[in-house]
Amino acid sequence: MASQPPPFPSNQPFVHLDSPTLNMLLSLDLLIHHLLTALPALLPSIHFVPHRVPSPSSSTTTSSSTSPASSPSPNAVFLKTCWSTNPSLPYLSVGMLTEFPSNSPLFPDKHYIVSLFHSPTGVPLASLDGAPIFFFSIAALSGLASFLLSLHSSKTLLIIGSVEKAYLITAHRIARPSINHIIVYNPNISQAVDFVLELISREPASSSVTFDYAKNLDDVIGLADIVCCALCEATNSPIVKGSLLKPGAHLDLVGSLASEMKECDDDALSRGRVFVDEVAMDAAGTFVNFVNFAGTLTELAGVKKQGRKTNDEVTVFKTFGSTKVHLLVAQFAYESYIKLSNL
CATH class of the missing domain: 3.30.1780.10 (ornithine cyclodeaminase, domain 1)
Structure with a gap:
C-alpha cells in the first residue's frame, strides 16, 4: 500500500x-x-x-x-x-x-x-x-517469496510444524490460488490431525481443496510443489532432505536463528537457488555463503535479481522475520x- x-x-x-x-x-x-x-x-x-x-x-x-x-x-x-x-x-x-x-x-x-x-x-x-505484527509479517514475507518464486501451476502445499502454520497456509494460497491439496506434517500426529480437522471446518462447503496429514515426512516431500517448513523445535538432523524435493519445488524455510536448527540439508541448498530476507542475510552464513545464493527478497521484489529460471529449478527462501x-x-x-x- x-x-x-x-x-x-x-x-x-x-x-x-x-x-x-x-x-x-x-x-x-x-x-x-x-x-x-x-x-x-x-x-x-x-x-x-x-x-x-x-x-x-x-x-x-x-x-x-x-x-x-x-x-x-x-x-x-x-x-x-x-x-x-x-x-x-x-x-x-x-x-x-x-x-x-x-x-x-x-x-x-x-x-x-x-x-x-x-x-x-x-x-x-x-x-x-x-504477536499479530510478527505473524502477519513472517507470513507476508513467505507469501511474497512464493508469489515471486514458486511455479504458477503449484497445486500441492506441504506445511511442516508450528504456530505460524495457519497464517502461512493463507499466504501461500493467496500467492498461488491454484493450490488444491494441503498436507500437514507434525511430529505430534494428534496435533496434525487436530489441525487438519480445524482447516476442514474453516473451508467453505463449495471448496474443492483437500486436506491430509502425513505420518512420515519423507513419504510426502516429493508430492509437494511448495514445501513450507515452520517447525521451530531444535533438531540435529535436517528436517527436509533435498534429494526428495520434486523438480520445480519451492522450499520455504521459516525458523529459528539457533545454530542447532537444521531445517534442511546441504543437498536442498545445492539444488536450489537461495533467496533470503534481510535478517537472514545478516545472520545465516550457511545460506549466504552457499554457491547458489541468489540474493535477497528485496532485490527480487525490486527486479534487481532474477528469480526462477526454469520450471524444473528448485527455489529456496529463508526468513527469520524482519524487524x-x-x-x-x-x-x-x-x-x-x-x-x-x-x-
Missing part, C-alpha cells in the same frame, strides 16, 4: 491496536502487495538498532569474600528500534520483547509490543500488539485504522 504520509500527529489521538483489531485491519492479500512495492522502495531507508537489557539479579552479593556471587537472572527485555529516514515513511518503531523463561504455566514466557512514533517529531502515535518489516506492517495497520476512523 503506497500511501501518503498521514496528517501531522498533533491532530490524532494516541491509539492502542489490540490483537482483535489488528486481525480486522490486516489482510495478507493486501500486505503481500504492500511489501512487493515497499521492500525495494522503503526498506533501505529503515535503520535497525537492537538492544538487549538483562534484568538485575534477584539476589544481592554479600560483603563476605567467601559468599558466592549472585547468578544473573535469565529474564531480559529486547528493544528493537527501527527508524525510517524516508519522508514518505515518517515513522520510527520500538519493539519491546520481554523474555521470562521462569514464568509459571499461567503466563507465556514471551510478550511483544510495538510502539509507533512520528519520526520527524518523536510524537507517540500508537501501541500495537506484537524492519514489522515497521512496514505497523505502518499499514496504523494508516488503515486512521483511514477507517476518519481521524
Whole structure:
C-alpha cells in the first residue's frame, strides 16, 4: 500500500491496536502487495538498532569474600528500534520483547509490543500488539517469496510444524490460488490431525481443496510443489532432505536463528537457488555463503535479481522475520485504522 504520509500527529489521538483489531485491519492479500512495492522502495531507508537489557539479579552479593556471587537472572527485555529516514515513511518503531523463561504455566514466557512514533517529531502515535505484527509479517514475507518464486501451476502445499502454520497456509494460497491439496506434517500426529480437522471446518462447503496429514515426512516431500517448513523445535538432523524435493519445488524455510536448527540439508541448498530476507542475510552464513545464493527478497521484489529460471529449478527462501518489516506492517495497520476512523 503506497500511501501518503498521514496528517501531522498533533491532530490524532494516541491509539492502542489490540490483537482483535489488528486481525480486522490486516489482510495478507493486501500486505503481500504492500511489501512487493515497499521492500525495494522503503526498506533501505529503515535503520535497525537492537538492544538487549538483562534484568538485575534477584539476589544481592554479600560483603563476605567467601559468599558466592549472585547468578544473573535469565529474564531480559529486547528493544528493537527501527527508524525510517524516508519522508514518505515518517515513522520510527520500538519493539519491546520481554523474555521470562521462569514464568509459571499461567503466563507465556514471551510478550511483544510495538510502539509507533512520528519520526520527524518523536510524537507517540500508537501501541500495537506484537504477536499479530510478527505473524502477519513472517507470513507476508513467505507469501511474497512464493508469489515471486514458486511455479504458477503449484497445486500441492506441504506445511511442516508450528504456530505460524495457519497464517502461512493463507499466504501461500493467496500467492498461488491454484493450490488444491494441503498436507500437514507434525511430529505430534494428534496435533496434525487436530489441525487438519480445524482447516476442514474453516473451508467453505463449495471448496474443492483437500486436506491430509502425513505420518512420515519423507513419504510426502516429493508430492509437494511448495514445501513450507515452520517447525521451530531444535533438531540435529535436517528436517527436509533435498534429494526428495520434486523438480520445480519451492522450499520455504521459516525458523529459528539457533545454530542447532537444521531445517534442511546441504543437498536442498545445492539444488536450489537461495533467496533470503534481510535478517537472514545478516545472520545465516550457511545460506549466504552457499554457491547458489541468489540474493535477497528485496532485490527480487525490486527486479534487481532474477528469480526462477526454469520450471524444473528448485527455489529456496529463508526468513527469520524482519524487524524492519514489522515497521512496514505497523505502518499499514496504523494508516488503515486512521483511514477507517476518519481521524
